[in-house]
Structure formats: structure tokens, C-alpha cells
Amino acid sequence: MLCRLPIEQLKQELSPRISVPDLLVARHSAACGLLRLLVADLRSADAYAAGHLVESVSFPVRLRDLDTLDVGPLLAVLLSQQQQQQQQQQQASGPTTVQQQQQAAPHVVLVDDGRCQLAAAVANRLVYRYVPHVSILSGGYDALHADAPSLLERR
Numbered sequence: 001m002l003c004r005l006p007i008e009q010l011k012q013e014l015s016p017r018i019s020v021p022d023l024l025v026a027r028h029s030a031a032c033g034l035l036r037l038l039v040a041d042l043r044s045a046d047a048y049a050a051g052h053l054v055e056s057v058s059f060p061v062r063l064r065d066l067d068t069l070d071v072g073p074l075l076a077v078l079l080s081q082q083q084q085q086q087q088q089q090q091q092a093s094g095p096t097t098v099q100q101q102q103q104a105a106p107h108v109v110l111v112d113d114g115r116c117q118l119a120a121a122v123a124n125r126l127v128y129r130y131v132p133h134v135s136i137l138s139g140g141y142d143a144l145h146a147d148a149p150s151l152l153e154r155r
Helices: 007-012 020-031 045-050 063-068 072-093 098-104 117-128 140-147
Strands: 037-041 051-053 107-111 134-137 152-154
Touching: 020 037, 020 107, 020 134, 020 140, 037 051, 045 051, 051 140, 072 117, 107 117, 107 140, 117 134, 134 140
Parallel strands: 037 107, 107 134
Antiparallel strands: 051 152
16 A cells, blocks of 8 residues: 655655565564664554554654654654664674764654655654654555554554
């Protein structure tokens, strides 16, 4: 299930869209230690509670709040994960370089309700806040529900 967006809107987006199979590959890479992955579910807290991707974090965003959206709490989660990775690296092999820090930054995948507007807006804000790896799950939760229902945790 792909989002059908006008080309002008797509030109304004700063992050690539990935498919459910791409997300599955990323999850496998993360499980093997090749990638740090954070899946942020942007749907309402009730929608998240009703069903969500296992190991995703809830970061509810309402469409009417996009103009004043603060991505600070999501950045705090990212920073915490990145600091943990850097501490582990320093213990194993000494100080980290800037390149190692960028590679250690989690890849953030944003999941919305399938209408694409929320994820694109949050992705743009994260990119503007210097988060290096951000992508949007094309089709959002609906695509996950259709293509990978076994990976969903439901109430």
C-alpha cells in the first residue's frame, strides 16, 4: 500500500521512503549488530496500544499539532541510544571518531497511520536537527498490518 502524493509534496521531503521488506532487512541487520534501529510509531497512544510493531516506541503526533511539534523527546531517546553505543565502543576499543559516531547513530524509521503527512513532517524536523539516518515507512501501520502481521503486538 503506497502513499499517493503529488510530486511537489514529495520534493519537499528530506527522507527516503522504505517498504515493509526494507524494514524487515533493517530489523535483521539490527539483530545481527550491523545497524542500530529505532522504529518510532507516530500514531495516537490508543492506536499504538491496539497494535504496533514489536520493539517500536510510541511518539504520538497529531496532525493539528505539526506547526508546534517538539521532537525533543524523540531526540532524547536517540541520544540515549547513541551514548550507550559510544560507551560500549570506548570500552572495547578506545575513543570514537566523528565517522564512528555517525555510523553509531540509529537509523530512525517513522511509522504513521498510512496517510504519510505525519511521518514526512517529523522526518523533516529530525533531519533539520541533524539526525543523519531517517526514513519513512511507506504505507505506515496499514502496510505493516498487511505485509507483516506476525511482527505486530496487539492488545
